[in-house]
Amino acid sequence: MSLDLQVRDLVVRSREGRDLLTVARLDVPAGSKIGIRGPSGAGKSTLLFAIAGLLKPASGDVSWGEHRISDMRAAERARFRRENVGLVFQDFLLFEELSSLGNAAIAARYAKASTRRSIVASARAGLARLGLESLGGRRVDSFSGGERQRVAVARALANDPAIILADEPTASLDRASADRMVDDLASLASESGRTLVAVSHDPALHERMDWVIDVVDGRPLV
Amino acid sequence: MVPEFWPEFWYGLPVFVQDAAWFVLLLLPALVTGLVVVWSFRPFSLVWAMIWRYRWTNALFVLLIAISVGLGVGLIAQERGIRQGTARAAEKFDLVVTAPGSEVQMMLATVYLQPVDVPLLDGKTYDAIASNENVALAAPIAYGDSFHESSVIGTTAAFVTHLSGDLAEGRMFAAVDEAVVGARVPLDIGATFTPAHGVGDAAEEGAHEGALLRVVGRMAPTGSPWDRAILVPVESVWKVHGLPLGHGPEREGQIGPPFDPDYFPGTPAILVRADQLWANYALRSEFTTDRTMAFFPGAVLSQLHGLLGDVRQVMSVMAVVTQVLVTLGVLAGLAVLIRLYARRLALLRALGAPDRFVFAVVWTYAATLIFTGAILGIVVGMAAVGIISKIVTARTDILVEATLAWPEFHLVAGFVSLTVLMALTPAFMALSRDVITDLRS
Numbered sequence: 001m002s003l004d005l006q007v008r009d010l011v012v013r014s015r016e017g018r019d020l021l022t023v024a025r026l027d028v029p030a031g032s033k034i035g036i037r038g039p040s041g042a043g044k045s046t047l048l049f050a051i052a053g054l055l056k057p058a059s060g061d062v063s064w065g066e067h068r069i070s071d072m073r074a075a076e077r078a079r080f081r082r083e084n085v086g087l088v089f090q091d092f093l094l095f096e097e098l099s100s101l102g103n104a105a106i107a108a109r110y111a112k113a114s115t116r117r118s119i120v121a122s123a124r125a126g127l128a129r130l131g132l133e134s135l136g137g138r139r140v141d142s143f144s145g146g147e148r149q150r151v152a153v154a155r156a157l158a159n160d161p162a163i164i165l166a167d168e169p170t171a172s173l174d175r176a177s178a179d180r181m182v183d184d185l186a187s188l189a190s191e192s193g194r195t196l197v198a199v200s201h202d203p204a205l206h207e208r209m210d211w212v213i214d215v216v217d218g219r220p221l222v
Numbered sequence: 223m224v225p226e227f228w229p230e231f232w233y234g235l236p237v238f239v240q241d242a243a244w245f246v247l248l249l250l251p252a253l254v255t256g257l258v259v260v261w262s263f264r265p266f267s268l269v270w271a272m273i274w275r276y277r278w279t280n281a282l283f284v285l286l287i288a289i290s291v292g293l294g295v296g297l298i299a300q301e302r303g304i305r306q307g308t309a310r311a312a313e314k315f316d317l318v319v320t321a322p323g324s325e326v327q328m329m330l331a332t333v334y335l336q337p338v339d340v341p342l343l344d345g346k347t348y349d350a351i352a353s354n355e356n357v358a359l360a361a362p363i364a365y366g367d368s369f370h371e372s373s374v375i376g377t378t379a380a381f382v383t384h385l386s387g388d389l390a391e392g393r394m395f396a397a398v399d400e401a402v403v404g405a406r407v408p409l410d411i412g413a414t415f416t417p418a419h420g421v422g423d424a425a426e427e428g429a430h431e432g433a434l435l436r437v438v439g440r441m442a443p444t445g446s447p448w449d450r451a452i453l454v455p456v457e458s459v460w461k462v463h464g465l466p467l468g469h470g471p472e473r474e475g476q477i478g479p480p481f482d483p484d485y486f487p488g489t490p491a492i493l494v495r496a497d498q499l500w501a502n503y504a505l506r507s508e509f510t511t512d513r514t515m516a517f518f519p520g521a522v523l524s525q526l527h528g529l530l531g532d533v534r535q536v537m538s539v540m541a542v543v544t545q546v547l548v549t550l551g552v553l554a555g556l557a558v559l560i561r562l563y564a565r566r567l568a569l570l571r572a573l574g575a576p577d578r579f580v581f582a583v584v585w586t587y588a589a590t591l592i593f594t595g596a597i598l599g600i601v602v603g604m605a606a607v608g609i610i611s612k613i614v615t616a617r618t619d620i621l622v623e624a625t626l627a628w629p630e631f632h633l634v635a636g637f638v639s640l641t642v643l644m645a646l647t648p649a650f651m652a653l654s655r656d657v658i659t660d661l662r663s
Contacts, residue, residue, distance in 0.1 A: 045662075054572055055658055075577060082574030089661070093569045097271035106570075109264040110579035155573075 002030045003065040003084060003162045003195065005051060010060035010070075012043075012050050021046045021218045023060070030065070030162065033189050033196040035206040038215035044199040045167055047215060051197065052085060052165050053077035064163065082107070086156030088185075090168035092148040094155075096141040100132055103140055104154035111159075119158050126154035130184055146177030153184060164189060166198040170205055182208055241628035248635035252642045256589060259649075265583040268570075272563055272587050279559065283552055284595045290548035291599025291637060294541035295630035296606035301534050303611055303624025305527050308334075311446035311620050314385055315519040317494040317502050318363075319343065319351060322515040326526065329519045332491045334620070335373045335447040337365045337421055345468075345486025347514055351494055352479060354508075356501035359384055360479075362489035364459040367430070368421040372407050374435075374452045376459030378478045381493060385444055392439030396477060398461055401435045401454045405443040406619065409452070413437045417452075417462060430462040445621030460487045542633065549592070549641040556588050557648045563587075567652055568660030577653050584652040588645035596638045600626065 005028035012021040021043040028034055036044045049055050051062055053069040054077075062070040064084065069077050081087070094103045104123035108116040127133055130150040135143070140151055149169060156164055166185060170178035186208040189196035198205055206212045214221045232240065273280050312333045320328045321341040330336040352360035361384070364376030379394045382402055392411045395402050403409050414436045419426040435454060443449055455477045457467045465487035469476045494509075494516070496502045502518070509516035560567070563584075570580050604626055611622040 049658055052572070054661075078571065078574045078576060080574070081572070082576075085574065087572055089569075093565065093661075095268065095271045095566065097274045098267060102267060106268075107573065107575075109268060110570075110575045113262070 003067070004028065004030050005195065005197075006061070006063045007051065008061045010050060010062060011058045012046055012055060013058040019218060021050060023047065023050075023220055026213075026220060028195065028197070030195050031189075031193040032211075033186060033209045034198070035209035035212035036197065036199045036215060036220075037201060037206060037212055042215045043218040044215045046218070047220065048165055048167055048197060048199050052087065053080055082111075082159065084162050086153075086159065086161040086164045088149070088152050088156050088164065088166040088169045090171045092145075092152045092172070094140050094148055094151060097139060099137050100127055100135050100140055100143070100147075100151045100154070101137065103151050104158055106155060107159050122160055123154055123158040126157040127151070129188075130154055144177070145173050146180060149173060149177070149181055150184065153181070153188070157188065161194065163195045163197070166196070166200075168200055169198060170200060170202045178202060179204060241632075245628065245631055245635050248632055248639060251639040252589070252635075255642055255646070256586075259578075259582050259585050259646075263579050263582045265579065265586045268583050269586045269590055272566070272583070273590065276559070276562055279562075280591060283555060283559070283591050284598060286548060286552055287592060287595025288598035288602050290545045291596050291634060292602025292606055294545050294637070295600060295603035295626060295633060296610070297541050298534075298538055298633065299603065299607045299624045299626050299630055300610050300614075300622075301530075301537065302627070302629075303607065303622045304614060304620075305530070306624075307445065307615075307620045307622040308523060309520070309527075311444070311448075312519045312523050314444075314446075315493060316496065317505055317516055318519055319347070319492045319494055319509050319514055319516045320490065322513070325515070325517045325522045328491065328515065328517070329522045331365065332363055332493070333446075333519045334618075335365065335375070335451060337373065337490075340490050342488025342490055343492060343514065344488055345481065345483030347509075348481060348486055348489065348492060349483040351492055351505075351509065352481075354505065356496045356498060356505065357494055358497040359493065359495035361493045362456045362481075363491040363493055364456050364489045366421070366490070367417040367419055367459060367462070369409075369415045369417050369452055372404070372450050372452045373421055373447075374401075374417040374454060374459070375448075376454055376456035376489075377493075378456065380478070382441065382453050384493075384495065385448055386441035388442065389439045390442040392437070394439055395453070395455055396438075398455055398458045398467070398477065399433075399435050400438045401452050401458075402439040402441060403437050404441050404449040404451045404453070406449040407440075407452055409437050411437055411440065415452075417454075419463075433462040443621075447619040450619045456489065463487075538633075542637070545637050546640065549637070549644065552591075552595075553588070553641070553644055553648060556591070556645070557651055560584060560648050560652050564652075564655055564660040565663055568655070568657045568663075571657045572661060581649045581653060585642075585645055585649040588648055589642045592638060592641045592645060596634050600630075600634060603630065 007023045007026035010023040014020055038044050050057060057070050061068060067080055069080055101123060104127055105120045108119040111119055130153060132150055140148055170181050173181060182205045185196060315333050318332050321343060323340060327338055331338045351357060359380055361378045361381035365373055367374040414434050416433055417430050419430055457477060460467050466485040468481040468486050470482045470485055494505055496505055506516040567580055607624045611624045614622045
């Protein structure tokens with residue numbers, strides 16, 4: 001099933017009732033690589049979280065193919081993410097006391113018994129693909145920033161998602177590591193026809209995207 | 223509805239099985255909750271990672287629980303140990319006859335060697351008791367003197383044998399200047415000493431100057447204050463006080479019964495042992511008169527224990543309440559501690575982990591701390607009981623051998639079940655947090 005992103009008349013408000021994000025219309029075909037950029041506080045991450053189903057909009061629709069996630073209950077949205085979305089964060093968000101494989105295959109701990117093996121195999125393959133095969137058994141607290149972010153990417157890929165959503169994936173990395181991360185994300189998305197939406201200030205990342213959306217004052221300039 | 227066969231079936235079971243069944247029953251809520259919460263998930267390595275990340279904070283929580291549990295179980299075990307120890311110390315004292323007064327005071331003086339000034343029983347009374355056809359043993363117990371920390375008790379050789387069986391060392395006293403010491407008296411065989419008049423701070427050291435007694439034997443341990451006592455022929459006590467020696471001129475130099483009532487100076491107490499159980503009751507009745515009081519130390523002790531039993535129940539309830547309060551405090555702390563893990567839990571929820579899994583992680587984390595604390599608490603309790611038993615034994619000479627038993631394990635099982643159920647609260651609280659806020663924190 002094709003998971004094209006469609007956003008219509010989306011409004012996200014703060015608890016105090018302030019409009020944080022307003023999106024009249026946004027269409028992203030499945031398999032696209034989209035960059036989102038803009039000044040700090042403009043609403044880039046809010047847009048990412050909204051299309052990830054991590055927050056409930058005040059109004060409007062967010063749909064991935066036939067999945068209208070804006071109408072889903074929290075448990076249904078969690079299930080949608082579990083099955084279709086891989087998330088990468090700026091500061092990795094790993095369990096430092098676990099190994100790289102333990103982190104990459106974390107979904108196996110709450111997945112159905114029938115899918116656990118495939119998740120672990122996929123995580124192992126992801127680590128190998130990202131050059132971390134030899135570090136599989138080591139705790140990630142001894143890893144460099146670049147290695148940690150690659151573990152986070154392997155974790156995002158472990159459930160073989162159709163969508164990768166990345167929030168500032170290169171912001172905590174040095175230039176060399178950031179360049180490698182950009183390569184990895186772009187090639188991983190292209191190779192498997194995944195949709196990649198990446199929030200970033202990094203021009204190098206945006207150069208590898210199919211197109212870039214600027215967000216200003218809570219409004220994407222599409 | 224309870225089936226008709228239930229009471230018969232239950233009471234037909236061995237006590238061990240009943241206790242074990244209660245233990246399982248009390249632990250069952252915790253086990254069932256754990257099974258239901260964790261079913262189909264694998265939260266354990268994440269829980270371990272959470273515990274390890276803030277290991278010192280978590281260790282402090284576990285320690286708090288352990289101390290709370292340890293104090294609770296230790297308190298109950300110690301109380302039982304003291305009760306058993308005092309009962310064991312009194313079991314050789316079937317029936318005691320003294321002058322009328324307080325049974326408790328007389329029991330403390332005679333059985334636990336806490337002497338008091340009491341009127342003496344005369345020779346006629348002793349003779350009436352000793353010559354009763356049902357009496358197997360009638361031993362005067364003449365207290366009031368001491369040597370350092372040890373009471374010097376005048377009695378008979380038969381009483382020494384009744385109290386401790388065969389001597390551990392040496393031989394029985396056979397002369398008025400000989401003594402047999404208790405197992406813990408720091409006097410060697412052959413040592414000599416002069417008793418003081420009175421005991422403790424009131425003892426008059428020079429009152430019996432010139433009286434020199436020699437140790438000729440040592441009793442086997444009895445686990446009672448008598449282990450610290452020095453036993454001498456009752457004639458010896460009379461002699462150092464300048465009294466007749468209990469025998470007429472024709473039996474001058476005799477040690478032990480029979481005593482001549484006309485030459486019997488008196489004794490504060492007489493231990494009586496009948497050859498039949500029923501005879502003890504008959505003797506008690508016979509010697510409960512205007513001039514004498516007969517009582518069973520075991521019965522007096524039982525009344526005291528009954529009185530203390532109410533205190534024990536209050537203490538048990540207090541122990542449970544204290545533990546629950548400590549655990550409530552710990553759970554409140556856990557709720558705060560969960561905030562340290564808020565970002566990781568938010569990550570799990572962002573990745574799409576079911577709420578039930580996040581719930582399982584938080585609950586398993588809390589339950590692990592509680593279980594670990596409870597198990598460590600049993601160890602703490604055992605250590606505390608061992609140390610306190612030694613101290614109590616050293617201070618009272620009553621052998622207290624307190625060990626943990628089923629009641630303590632029942633208490634711990636109930637405590638664990640209650641608290642892991644309470645641990646559901648921080649797990650629910652973790653789910654009510656805002657994912658985005660925690661991810662950005």
